[in-house]
Amino acid sequence: MTFGMKLKSWWLKLMVRLYIPAALQGMRHTLARVFRPKVTLSYPEEVHVPRKGYRGEHRLKKDELGRMKCVACLMCQTACPAECIRIDAGPSPWPDREKIPIAFTIDMLKCIYCGMCEEACPCDAIELTPTFNKVATTREEKIYDINKLLSR
Amino acid sequence: MANFLPSLPDVLKIAFCIGFFVLGITPLLVIIERRLSAFMQGRVGPNRVNIPWLQRMGGVLPGGLGQPLADVIKLLFKEDFLPASADKALYYAGPVLVLVPPALGMIVIPWGNRIGNEHLQVADLSVGVLFAMSVLSVAVYGLAFGGWASNNKFSLMGGLRASAQLVSYELALGLSIIAAIMLTAGAGPDALGTVDPREIVQRQTHGILSWNVFGGGDLKMAPFGLLAFVLFFIAALAENNRVPFDLPECEAELVGGYHTEYSGIKFSVFMMGEYVGMILMSSLMVTFFLGGWYFPGVTDPADHSVLAGLLSVAVFVTKIMTILVFYVVIRWTLPRFKYNQLMNLGWKRLVPLALANVLAIAAVGVLGGAK
Numbered sequence: 456m457t458f459g460m461k462l463k464s465w466w467l468k469l470m471v472r473l474y475i476p477a478a479l480q481g482m483r484h485t486l487a488r489v490f491r492p493k494v495t496l497s498y499p500e501e502v503h504v505p506r507k508g509y510r511g512e513h514r515l516k517k518d519e520l521g522r523m524k525c526v527a528c529l530m531c532q533t534a535c536p537a538e539c540i541r542i543d544a545g546p547s548p549w550p551d552r553e554k555i556p557i558a559f560t561i562d563m564l565k566c567i568y569c570g571m572c573e574e575a576c577p578c579d580a581i582e583l584t585p586t587f588n589k590v591a592t593t594r595e596e597k598i599y600d601i602n603k604l605l606s607r
Numbered sequence: 608m609a610n611f612l613p614s615l616p617d618v619l620k621i622a623f624c625i626g627f628f629v630l631g632i633t634p635l636l637v638i639i640e641r642r643l644s645a646f647m648q649g650r651v652g653p654n655r656v657n658i659p660w661l662q663r664m665g666g667v668l669p670g671g672l673g674q675p676l677a678d679v680i681k682l683l684f685k686e687d688f689l690p691a692s693a694d695k696a697l698y699y700a701g702p703v704l705v706l707v708p709p710a711l712g713m714i715v716i717p718w719g720n721r722i723g724n725e726h727l728q729v730a731d732l733s734v735g736v737l738f739a740m741s742v743l744s745v746a747v748y749g750l751a752f753g754g755w756a757s758n759n760k761f762s763l764m765g766g767l768r769a770s771a772q773l774v775s776y777e778l779a780l781g782l783s784i785i786a787a788i789m790l791t792a793g794a795g796p797d798a799l800g801t802v803d804p805r806e807i808v809q810r811q812t813h814g815i816l817s818w819n820v821f822g823g824g825d826l827k828m829a830p831f832g833l834l835a836f837v838l839f840f841i842a843a844l845a846e847n848n849r850v851p852f853d854l855p856e857c858e859a860e861l862v863g864g865y866h867t868e869y870s871g872i873k874f875s876v877f878m879m880g881e882y883v884g885m886i887l888m889s890s891l892m893v894t895f896f897l898g899g900w901y902f903p904g905v906t907d908p909a910d911h912s913v914l915a916g917l918l919s920v921a922v923f924v925t926k927i928m929t930i931l932v933f934y935v936v937i938r939w940t941l942p943r944f945k946y947n948q949l950m951n952l953g954w955k956r957l958v959p960l961a962l963a964n965v966l967a968i969a970a971v972g973v974l975g976g977a978k
Binding site for chain 1: 643646647648649650651654837936937939940941
């Protein structure tokens with residue numbers, strides 16, 4: 456170890472022990488932070504727009520004739536790890552399928568928004584929308600029935 | 608009897624001192640601290656509450672200026688809680704003893720140049736420095752009373768910590784003030800130092816190098832002046848219970864320390880006392896080390912017109928606001944010390960350094976020949 460290196464290490468140790476240079480460095484960093492862009496939103500005026508593919512609340516899709524696509528195969532209900540989907544099947548009025556759901560209920564409070572139902576669906580009938588704001592004032596409001604799911 | 612009645616200029620000066628330095632800057636400082644800390648954390652901060660008729664003036668002012676006002680109104684209407692088996696008299700005395708001493712200390716601060724024959728200072732005491740120091744020491748009682756009277760373990764710990772910390776750091780504070788006083792010693796009739804704050808400022812009005820932080824006109828003294836200033840600043844942080852020395856009220860471990868049991872208006876008086884203490888400390892700093900109301904090229908010490916007087920007040924306020932913003936930046940940068948580190952720093956570093964500084968100034972003053 457040369458004398459110069461010793462001197463340098465002594466100087467660095469002194470700077471650490473003095474605490475003030477490090478503190479000043481930290482304060483420079485803090486001050487620089489002031490001018491960075493803000494990461495929060497002013498909520499009622501600015502609304503968070505979720506990225507593409509965000510998994511929000513469900514909806515049931517309709518085909519080009521305006522009929523619901525669901526054939527009540529119960530694949531989503533089976534796939535759901537949170538067991539929040541409940542389907543009651545009934546006879547179909549249309550010739551292209553045997554069953555349609557009479558009741559299709561999703562408990563949004565149980566749902567973990569994993570998207571497994573969307574993956575499982577063979578008819579591409581259920582999907583997760585990018586709805587971010589999921590506010591309700593009662594528990595009952597968050598249990599969505601078939602009409603609500605179809606109308607979304 | 609007539610002598611005891613204050614004259615009109617006196618009343619105006621007292622009104623300005625209390626109305627602006629105590630009641631005016633405090634809410635401003637609160638909102639600056641909240642907004643600035645929000646910016647540092649990437650937030651927006653309180654920007655909704657406005658002062659109604661100021662908002663209508665075209666929206667020039669940034670939002671949120673009314674926030675401290677709204678907070679005070681909210682605190683006024685909250686329950687004034689008295690813990691069971693609290694010592695009632697001391698419990699009530701606590702917040703008052705925290706707020707009044709720093710407000711009292713403000714009266715010796717010269718916050719402006721002379722207008723006509725009126726010095727812009729409420730009380731021109733020849734022992735102003737000693738007055739400010741002695742009045743500051745009383746604030747310890749407020750914290751200790753608050754901690755003791757609440758009949759709460761956390762509060763008691765906070766009060767104990769506050770009293771130990773304030774007493775320890777007062778020593779370093781006093782010693783660095785002594786250094787400043789020694790630096791004010793000049794040539795000729797000013798050969799001796801002075802403890803009159805107005806005189807201390809007056810002697811720093813000969814260019815920026817005559818500020819005590821730069822050695823008070825003698826470049827040999829500059830390192831000692833700077834060291835005294837740094838020591839004073841650190842000790843002032845500790846005296847104000849500011850981060851990184853906020854052990855008496857550390858939120859995480861002591862749940863607020865000595866003001867755990869305080870709510871409503873008494874809590875806000877506690878908080879206000881702390882902010883006024885900060886304002887007093889930065890005023891003392893500016894007075895002793897940074898040339899008071901003087902800034903070369905902006906204020907002319909020989910100009911006694913009204914405009915120049917107001918300008919000197921503006922310079923003084925700018926200086927203390929700079930230091931107060933510095934306080935805020937420190938608060939959001941440094942982590943809190945441990946208690947043993949605090950005491951080690953106080954007794955083993957600051958006090959010996961401040962003593963050595965005083966001795967060094969004396970030695971250089973004697974050996975280097977009087978200025």
